[in-house]
Amino acid sequence: MSSTNLPVILLVPGAFGTPDGFERLLPYLNKAGYTTHPGPYPSCNPSDPSSASALHDINSLRENVLLPLLNEQGKDVVIIAHSYGGVVAGGAAKELAKETRSAQGHSTGVIGLIYVAGNITLEGESLLAAIGGDYPPFIQVNKPSEGLSVIEPAMEVLYNDCDRALEPELANLMQPHALRAFETPATAPAWAESAFDDRRAYVRTVDDCCNPSWVQDMWLEKSKVEWEVVDFKTGHMPFVSQPEVLAEQITKFIDGFIAK
Template identity: 80%
Template sequence: MSSANLPIIVIVPGAFGTPEGFDKLLPYLTEAGYTTHPGSYPSCNPSDPTQVSSSQDIAHLRNNVLLPLLNENGKDVVIIAHSYGGVVAGGAAKELAKETRAAQGQSTGVVGLIYVVGNITLEGESLFQAVGGAYPPFIKVDKPSQGLAVIEPAMDVLYNDCDCVLQPELDTLMQPHALRAFETPPTAPAWAESAFDGRRAYVRTLDDCCNPAFLQDIWLEKSKVEWEVVDFKAGHMPFVSQPQALAEQITKFIDGFIAK
């Protein structure tokens, strides 16, 4: 398939992160012929953390990123969702699957979901509930101010398999995040729809100190749907520690989606 006909890859970052955190991954996706688009949302470092929620993040991604790409740009989309980005992307892609939109007379749609250690929450289940109803000790609540949180120490928790000389650069990529994003229930997830059967992929990070592999397994099992799961011996940020290998796996996933 020519580059012009390939789907656009929308990258939805995890909490505390920004699209710039994926910069090491992008050259490899570009080399493979893909165009990428950032999928940011309001709860990352908001001016007023009391005025955000997971459902607001979902609506923002859907209305300001996905629908314009599908309807105005006329492009198919593949979503890469990292960590909390899985909650946001899951809700935002609801009823946007290629098959669903084709039945409505639309020529474009979301052709696949790729979760990179993505959080999987059920309808009405907040991320806070999904991780057991308590924050891990590395999430520093009400820091730097009330209603926000940060992860400390970031290198140990998020970048445990990255070269420590990158710490100054990586520290600049982390932002405070609104706690209400984690504590408010999201809308129903797209991955639960049969239209995404054969179009769900999951990169399981085996050396993850933020979302341990056993927690990822719990999320996958409780989803009650089938995912194509590929294991990476990596920490929470494989797009930093193993960008080329991750890009190669992403293109394999997308090749599989397109072939269906």
């Protein structure tokens, strides 16, 4: 397939980060012929954290990023969602699968979902509930100010398999995140739809200190749907520690989506 006909890859970051965190992955995806597009959402470092919510994030990604790519730019889309980005992207892509939209007369749609250590929440479930109802000790609540949170120590929790020399650069990528994003309920997720059967992929990060592999397993089982799961012996950020290998796996996933 020519690069002009390949889907756009929408990159949805995890909490405490922005799409800039995918920068090391981009050259490898571009070399494979793919165009990428950032998928930010407003609960990352907001001016007013009291206005944040999972629903606000979901609606923002859907209305401001995903629908314009599908309807205005006429692009098919594959979504890569990291960590909390799975909650946001899952809700944003609801009823936007290519099969669903084709039945409605649209020529474009979401052809696949790829979660990288992605958080999986059910309809009406908050991320905080999905992790057991308590924040892990590395999430510092109401820091640097009321309603925000940070991860400390970020290097040990998020980048445990990364070169320590990168610490100053990686620290600059981390942003405070609104607590209400984690504490408010998510909407019904797209991955639960039959239109995404054989179009769900999951990169399971087995050395993850943020989302431990056993937690990822629990989320996958809870979803009650089939995912194509590939294990990566990495920490939470394989697009930093293993970008070339991750890009190769992403292209394999997309090849499978396109072939269906």
